[in-house]
Amino acid sequence: MPHLAVEDISVYYPGQQRPALTRASTYVKSGEFVVLVGRSGCGKTTLLNVVAGLLKPTDGRVRIDGETITGPSADRALVFQNDALFPWLNARENVAFALKLRGVSRKDRGEMADRLLGLVKLDGFGDKQIWQLSGGMRQRVGLARALAAQPAFLLMDEPLGALDALTRERMQTLLLDIWAQSKVGALMVTHGIDEALLLATRIVVLAPGPGRIIREIETGFGRRYVEGETVRSIKADPAFALARADIEDSIFEGETV
Ligand SMILES: Nc1ncnc2c1ncn2[C@@H]1O[C@H](COP(=O)(O)OP(=O)(O)OP(=O)(O)O)[C@@H](O)[C@H]1O
Ligand SMILES: [Mg+2]
Structure with a gap:
């Protein structure tokens, strides 16, 4: 069972005083669906690009089954917001x-x-x-x-961000179906909190200034869909609204505007 470990990653872009990402650690196992959320500029894309091997971290490393990655590889497939076909x-x-x-x-x-x-x-x-x-x-x-x-891991940066609301909802369940069939470990960035809740097995919340991971929350709504419950019924569960409020609080904590 492939295991991807993000170990103490920091990234300084040239010319920046503050790190885009500081001391981020998390992991993705096959069969997990990990979703990164957080305000714009908190380092989500930076983290995904490091995991993809496209960006070398200033500190820290990404390991797959103990082996440090050195660049992009077929074991980690990428899907971008714009299709790049x-x-x-x-x-x-x-x-x-x-x-x-x-x-x-x-x-x-x-x-x-x-x-x-x-x-x-x-x-x-x-x-x-x-x-x-x-x-x-x-x-x-x-x-x-x-x-x-x-791929052992499917990395996605706002893959559904450019789609209209109806198409997006259909794509969410398609993603869950494919994830459940293929047993990949998914790591996805989204701005949609409902989307994160519906898809994730674990939600990782980042905060900006400097970009860092502030919280990880295990969730089980996506698995309920895979086990046969409808999206409508999942979203109607009061636990869904509670989890949404909780994550919104984490994301906007300390926000002054
Ligand atoms: N190539 C780059 N060179 C310099 N600074 C960068 C570069 N890419 C990103 N940054 C900066 O690093 C920080 C994190 O950016 P990143 O794109 O990872 O954020 P994000 O969480 O994906 O934001 P968004 O939600 O808007 O996509 C931001 O302050 C951004 O301005
Ligand atoms: Mg981004």
Whole structure:
């Protein structure tokens, strides 16, 4: 069971007096869905980029099963807010590209790509050009491409941030379905507190000035969805509203405006 440990990470960007992130420690195990929340500028993206291996921390390290990471790797797939697909390739080819990187033979790639597109509910869309797809569909192609790498960890920075409210709700349950099936360890950034509550097994709250982790809260609403409860019923549970108020208090504690 892969275990990703964030150990005492600090990041100073060049020219900044205060660290963007200071002494952050947490972990993600496979089968967990960890969600980072906090005010703008508190270091969420910075932390995710360090975990992805895109950014070297000034101090601290990220270890996977004891091994310190040295850069990006196929064991950690990334999904960004904007889809970052190749516009000159169609949906199937975008997914197949990740399969090619994994060493899957040309002969098998098309069929596997179609299966991955099916997983994100895009059956029959393989031949569509990226510009022919809606924002939600593009995000699903991005997700299929990320899953094509068979990552142990799925890292997502506001993956649903650019979507309209209805599409976003559908994507949330799709994410839970995929997470439950694939057993990846998910690490996601969001600004939506309801979204965090619905998806997370653990919520990590960060605060700015300097960016740091101030709290971790175990939650179980996403698992209830996976076990068959409807989103409507989960959100109607008074425990959901209580947890939301509690997290809002943590995020906005000390806020003067
Ligand atoms: N490349 C960079 N160079 C210098 N400073 C940066 C850079 N990227 C981020 N910062 C600064 O580091 C701090 C943390 O930024 P980060 O993007 O991690 O925050 P965030 O929590 O993701 O914010 P948001 O919710 O707005 O996306 C901010 O003060 C930001 O201005
Ligand atoms: Mg960010």
